[in-house]
Amino acid sequence: MIPSLGIETALAVAVFVILTCFGLLRGQLSRWRDLPPGPPPFPILGDIPQITLEFPEKCFAQWRKKYGDVIFLKMFNTPVLVINSITAARELLDKRSAIYSDRPYSVLNLELLGWEHDFGIIPYNEELCRHRRWMYQPFFSKTSLAAIADVQRNEAMTLLMALLREPIKFESHIHRYAASSLLQYVYGHRVESDDDEYLHIIETALDETMSSAAPGAALVDFLPFLKHIPAWLPGAGFKRRALKAKKTVREAARRTYALAMNKIKEDCMNEAVLPSLIKKASANGTLEAEQPEIMMFGLTLYGAATDTTQTVIRVFVLAMVLYPDAFTKAQEELDRVIGCDRLPTVEDRxxxxxxxxxxxxxxxxxxxxxxxxxxxxxxxxxxxxxCIPKGTTILPNLWLMSHDAEVYPDPETFRPERFDGVHANQEDPRNIVFGFGRRICPGRRFADSSVWQAMANITATFDIRKARDVRGDEITPAGTFASGLINHPHKFQCSITHRSGQAAALILGDRR
Ligand code: HEM
Structure with a gap:
């Protein structure tokens, strides 16, 4: 039975409830007012007009002087937080990873382009955790690191051979090296040439995805109702391109999955990541349910691994042209430690x-x-x-963190000595460039080892110098980069020649 209240008590309760609600509401409103500092947004577009399209990371770096290391922005109605320091990245993305590990929902990628099982972009959910678990054994266990090194060493030998034969095409050889290392380890498939059919279908799927995700098309991520526009309407070119790309992505997923199945049937290379995963799921009776995810798993790894890794190796070559003293010093160390009658291996690292x-x-x-x-x-x-609202997009400015003059003095100069000897405790950039928290790059060990194998073997066997023009004058590369999701160096020329007859013999002889 509900006890009857006196009129005063009822009034007091009503006033209490109203005040409490009002207090909570006020509290809530003032919380939203207490957003981190940032440039004042324009109506509707928010801060978009103030962000430079080229190198937005440098624009955010400039803003640090005015607004500090956490900057709040609005892109249309989406709240965005730019993190401009390692300290803030660690405090938010690492220490509070339980609530900072989602990804912004991308209608374009997840719905229109067919990447709904790409675990690099899906939200923090059970599927994500499952895919990250699939990474653990083949990418982090002790035995797997040795297997990775084996694959990469073989691929590095092919890279050296290609550089010996056609040094002018060094960029394409480096790309093949990064792609083949990944495809070999994940599918058990070696890429012998640029005409490889699997390389072709995957690269086409990625190219079409990238061109469909050009800034105009990305508008649909901020204004999701645009996804309902019929593809035949004038102005809906983004949708037509996305439909075409989705077909190619599906085809790439289907063909590469069939490749992994063939490895199992042929009983060759079936210890590679994807064949192993398929066999395991089959044994557990989960293959039917997991097949769409497994199909995209390999493509996700390729997309995340290849362009990033090849970019770092190309930057290494560029830096060796522009900073010959560093290259000479690295060669001297290799000669002293390894000698000239064998090539370096991970055991020498x-x-x-x-x-x-x-x-x-x-x-x-x-x-x-x-x-x-x-x-x-x-x-x-x-x-x-x-206050940082739920659903805020977080942009970690990794470029600024790795070019912060307070952490790395004279950051635009390539100077390995900043990590040498007494500076050995200097912040390791690998703790920055692979991201943070629960979404940190799960391929970081593979990438680190891939870059090391290429660097060590090239340094041991080749001289890298400035190319010369027809008059014999040295050509100094501009050393500039293109703006984009990946920091690609602009195309440059250089001269790559084998160091000695002995080095050439090592390359030709070391075909294990
Ligand atoms: C130099 C090479 C590489 C760099 C610089 C790099 C960098 C990154 C960064 C910055 C992220 C985002 C981390 C975050 O959200 O905080 C990431 C995610 C990822 N990377 Fe890498 N990566 C590299 C190579 C690789 C390789 C070789 C693989 C696979 C073998 C790989 C697989 C992935 C995947 C699957 C994700 C998404 C993880 C998730 O969303 O949970 N990456 N990488």
């Missing part, structure tokens, strides 16, 4: 500290993904007294 500094500096200097991959918050949060 610990004995080559200067090469390790060159590797760190290459990662820092190139910072392959200047703004990383955006995270998103899954809850409201409070940081340094500011």
């Amino acid at each position: 610990h004995a080559l500290p200067y090469l390790e500094c060159v590797l760190k500096e290459t990662f820092r200097f190139s910072c392959p993904g200047p703004l990383g991959v955006p995270h998103a918050t899954s809850e409201n949060d409070e940081y340094r007294g500011y």
